[in-house]
Amino acid sequence: MKTIVLLSGGMDSTTLLAYLKSVDHEVKAIGFDYGQRHVKELKAAQEVAMHYEVPFRVADMRGIGAAFMQGSSQTSADIDVPEGHYEEESMKQTVVPNRNMIMLSIATAYAIQEKFNCVAYGAHRGDHAIYPDCRVSFIQAMYAAIKECDWHTVKLIAPFIDHSKTDIVRLGYQLYVPYEKTWTCYKGGDKACGKCGTCVERREAFREAFASDPIPYEV
Amino acid sequence: MKTIVLLSGGMDSTTLLAYLKSVDHEVKAIGFDYGQRHVKELKAAQEVAMHYEVPFRVADMRGIGAAFMQGSSQTSADIDVPEGHYEEESMKQTVVPNRNMIMLSIATAYAIQEKFNCVAYGAHRGDHAIYPDCRVSFIQAMYAAIKECDWHTVKLIAPFIDHSKTDIVRLGYQLYVPYEKTWTCYKGGDKACGKCGTCVERREAFREAFASDPIPYEV
Numbered sequence: 001m002k003t004i005v006l007l008s009g010g011m012d013s014t015t016l017l018a019y020l021k022s023v024d025h026e027v028k029a030i031g032f033d034y035g036q037r038h039v040k041e042l043k044a045a046q047e048v049a050m051h052y053e054v055p056f057r058v059a060d061m062r063g064i065g066a067a068f069m070q071g072s073s074q075t076s077a078d079i080d081v082p083e084g085h086y087e088e089e090s091m092k093q094t095v096v097p098n099r100n101m102i103m104l105s106i107a108t109a110y111a112i113q114e115k116f117n118c119v120a121y122g123a124h125r126g127d128h129a130i131y132p133d134c135r136v137s138f139i140q141a142m143y144a145a146i147k148e149c150d151w152h153t154v155k156l157i158a159p160f161i162d163h164s165k166t167d168i169v170r171l172g173y174q175l176y177v178p179y180e181k182t183w184t185c186y187k188g189g190d191k192a193c194g195k196c197g198t199c200v201e202r203r204e205a206f207r208e209a210f211a212s213d214p215i216p217y218e219v
Numbered sequence: 220m221k222t223i224v225l226l227s228g229g230m231d232s233t234t235l236l237a238y239l240k241s242v243d244h245e246v247k248a249i250g251f252d253y254g255q256r257h258v259k260e261l262k263a264a265q266e267v268a269m270h271y272e273v274p275f276r277v278a279d280m281r282g283i284g285a286a287f288m289q290g291s292s293q294t295s296a297d298i299d300v301p302e303g304h305y306e307e308e309s310m311k312q313t314v315v316p317n318r319n320m321i322m323l324s325i326a327t328a329y330a331i332q333e334k335f336n337c338v339a340y341g342a343h344r345g346d347h348a349i350y351p352d353c354r355v356s357f358i359q360a361m362y363a364a365i366k367e368c369d370w371h372t373v374k375l376i377a378p379f380i381d382h383s384k385t386d387i388v389r390l391g392y393q394l395y396v397p398y399e400k401t402w403t404c405y406k407g408g409d410k411a412c413g414k415c416g417t418c419v420e421r422r423e424a425f426r427e428a429f430a431s432d433p434i435p436y437e438v
Contacts, residue, residue: 030287060282067276068249068329092370098328101368105324109317110287138367145360149320149352151311 002026003118003157004111006103007056009044011182011202012122012160015172019159020120021052022175029056030110032103034065034096036074037081038188047181059106072096074186081186086197087129094186094197100133101142104156108146111154119146124160124168126201136161165205173211180214194219221245221335222376223326226275228263230401230421231341231379234391238378239339240271241394248275249329251322253284253315255293256300257407266400278325291315293405300405305416306348313405313416319352320361323375327365330373338365343379343387345420355380384424392430399433413438 003020007013007029020027031045042058049056065075073079073093082090100121107119127134143156160168172179184202185192192199194217206213222239226232226248239246250264261277268275284294292298292312301309319340326338346353362375379387391398403421404411411418413436425432 057286059287063279064325064328068278068325068332070332095369097331098324098368101324101364102321102328105317105320106283106287109283109321112316113287113289132370133368135367138364141360141364141367145320145357145364148354148357148360149317150314151351 001118002114002116003028003120004107004114004116005029006107006119006121007031007045007049009041009046009048009182010184011172011177011179012124012165012168013045014048014179014182015168015175015177016120016122016160017048017052017054018175018177019171021054025118027052027054028110028114028116029054030107031056031058032061032106033058034061034069034075034099036065036096036188038074038183038186040188041183044181044183048178051178051181057110061102064102069097069099081196083195084197084200086126086201088197091130091197095131098133100131100138104142104146108149108154112150112152115152117153118155118157120157120159122160123158124163124165126165130197165201166208169205169209169211173209182215189218191216191218193217220337221333222247222337222339223330223333223335224248225322225326225338225340226250226264226268228260228265228267228401229403229417230391230396230398231343231384231387232264233267233398233401234387234394234396235339235341235379236267236271236273237394237396238390240273244337246271246273247329247333247335248273249326250275250277251280251325252277253280253288253294253318255284255315255407256296257293257402257405259407260402263400263402267397270397270400276329280321283321288316288318300415302414303416303419305345305420307416310349310416314350317352319350319357323361323365327368327373331369331371334371336372337374337376339376339378341379342377343382343384345384349416384420385427388424388428388430392428401434408437410435410437412436
């Protein structure tokens with residue numbers, strides 16, 4: 001398979017890249033700058049891509065983010081990043097309007113342009129409670145839309161959709177994923193805050209997998 | 220209904236805007252700059268939006284077009300715009316990789332941000348032969364994906380999908396659409412070329428509707 005992978009620089013998409021390489025996909029990676037608060041994740045994505053020696057390009061969506069994707073703590077400076085467990089209702093304010101569909105549609109354009117036949121993204125079971133655009137029903141609809149969007153056929157895959165984040169850590173350790181290069185925290189500070197939903201989720205996953213998280217935290 | 224309309228400045232989306240206004244939708248319009256050869260269509264879109272007194276914003280996708288949507292006569296300077304009938308096989312070189320999915324996904328983000336409940340686009344029956352992303356199967360899949368993409372529900376409508384371009388002209392004349400303000404030609408020159416697929420299709424539609432096309436042509 002020749003696959004475009006959505007690479008955010010977080011642990012899920014990094015493990016996905018490692019997995020695709022382990023099963024011999026030819027991979028190109030794409031990241032997205034939509035003016036996110038945690039834009040430093042793209043630096044992590046670049047380092048991960050270099051580690052795996054795959055080409056990495058960033059889609060410049062800063063204008064689009066500023067004009068059409070407001071109303072989330074990740075794009076609007078006046079909305080605070082909520083702290084707490086990642087399945088709490090308050091975490092819904094981290095949802096960015098239609099982020100995943102936009103990212104998948106641009107990745108699919110890239111696949112068509114390159115005559116690649118697959119687009120991969122790292123949505124997992126734990127995302128469903130908060131992120132509507134990580135649900136199986138959404139992915140199934142996008143699978144159908146991507147299959148129909150061009151005369152050149154592209155297949156959408158989401159290998160982790162039935163797996164937990166803990167499963168992802170387990171797989172990642174088998175694959176020697178360099179988690180020290182990844183970035184997860186939604187606050188985007190010097191160190192990971194340890195208190196936002198994504199930090200809490202990440203630490204819980206490492207703990208449940210009996211693995212140690214190599215990145216430093218503020219708390 | 221509160222509706223985001225995809226407005227290219229061409230005759231289909233302009234008639235769609237007129238139709239939505241006639242049935243009392245509250246409308247905001249969005250255009251897309253993906254570095255298209257015929258970027259002057261956006262000036263037409265601006266004038267149409269002013270005519271109907273609806274807000275109009277342009278999504279800046281120039282970087283995305285240059286990096287991820289190449290391989291079409293409309294985005295790649297080294298591929299000529301084909302001339303002839305718009306249903307000829309050669310017209311497939313005007314297909315821009317995944318353009319409609321990207322545009323629909325950004326329009327949907329805009330709808331979510333504004334708490335609008337509808338996205339409208341002007342695909343019609345005559346588009347199907349050449350544009351995979353105007354087919355009913357594609358629109359149905361996008362309808363399902365858009366319905367699922369956020370906790371705020373957005374509905375995709377394509378009122379012209381079962382109608383011909385001739386039907387669109389007939390409707391437009393009933394609604395006093397200012398076709399002199401629209402731009403269709405893919406070559407994007409001073410005047411419409413009259414020979415590219417979109418010019419041929421437009422002229423055919425006006426002729427079949429026994430209407431006169433108010434714009435000047437080179438031939």
